[in-house]
Amino acid sequence: MSERKPYLAANWKMQKTIEETEDFLDRFVGDIGDLSGKDIVVCPPFTSLATAVDRCRRSPVRIAAQNMHHAESGAYTGEISASMLTSIGVEAVILGHSERRALFCETDSELALKLVAVLSAGLEPILCIGESEDEREEGQMEEVLRRQIEADLEQVDEQALSRIVIAYEPIWAIGTGKTASPEQAEEAVGFVRSVVAERDSAAASQMRILYGGSVKPGNAEELLGREEIDGALVGGASLDPADFLAICEAA
Numbered sequence: 001m002s003e004r005k006p007y008l009a010a011n012w013k014m015q016k017t018i019e020e021t022e023d024f025l026d027r028f029v030g031d032i033g034d035l036s037g038k039d040i041v042v043c044p045p046f047t048s049l050a051t052a053v054d055r056c057r058r059s060p061v062r063i064a065a066q067n068m069h070h071a072e073s074g075a076y077t078g079e080i081s082a083s084m085l086t087s088i089g090v091e092a093v094i095l096g097h098s099e100r101r102a103l104f105c106e107t108d109s110e111l112a113l114k115l116v117a118v119l120s121a122g123l124e125p126i127l128c129i130g131e132s133e134d135e136r137e138e139g140q141m142e143e144v145l146r147r148q149i150e151a152d153l154e155q156v157d158e159q160a161l162s163r164i165v166i167a168y169e170p171i172w173a174i175g176t177g178k179t180a181s182p183e184q185a186e187e188a189v190g191f192v193r194s195v196v197a198e199r200d201s202a203a204a205s206q207m208r209i210l211y212g213g214s215v216k217p218g219n220a221e222e223l224l225g226r227e228e229i230d231g232a233l234v235g236g237a238s239l240d241p242a243d244f245l246a247i248c249e250a251a
């Protein structure tokens with residue numbers, strides 16, 4: 001890994017009640033020790049956010065949401081705005097996860113608006129991008145990543161670019177147990193950095209770019225040991241406090 005501060009995020013998806021969130025955090029925060037040199041972020045469902053913020057108040061762990069709407073308020077049934085998140089102490093938000101793109105038809109043009117709203121609210125965006133298995137097999141990985149980066153970051157000012165965290169998550173590796181090899185992950189992360197560098201090379205060298213897709217305690221060290229890979233967005237293995245802690249320690 002480089003001099004960029006390692007970044008480890010737990011994406012719980014639609015899992016854990018408030019009680020389960022408390023149980024996880026009491027164990028995780030209790031065992032965390034000194035991880036002050038790393039950014040550790042837990043992303044529970046909306047209903048657990050306030051509890052999670054409260055439970056992590058005296059710990060280095062920060063809390064992120066898994067989605068938000070770009071508008072400040074309005075007739076958007078079922079949605080949550082940036083100020084609603086900041087008002088309860090949430091500090092970051094996942095945007096454009098492949099499940100949201102595929103299952104909820106989230107588009108790059110919506111994500112471009114969300115990124116601007118997140119940054120102007122002072123939240124840290126964790127932008128997910130990645131190719132499908134077919135796209136990789138057809139040799140389109142770079143084209144897909146470039147298209148997503150260019151469209152999603154289109155309206156972001158140069159000065160704000162380095163505040164974005166990008167998670168490269170090949171869709172074929174998410175929840176499948178089929179991890180990208182460290183070489184594949186590093187190659188793609190390096191490509192993402194090179195596309196950002198076309199906009200601003202200083203921002204690209206400061207930006208944290210993570211790998212996500214079946215990261216587990218058993219493969220974390222070899223993935224996170226790669227120079228280009230600045231951390232991980234962890235789904236399944238982040239539901240268990242001991243497993244997520246082992247991944248954080250491996251970074």
Ligand code: PGA
Binds near residue numbers: 175214215
């Ligand atoms: P996984 O999920 O670790 O369960 O593959 C990663 C993600 O979807 O962010």
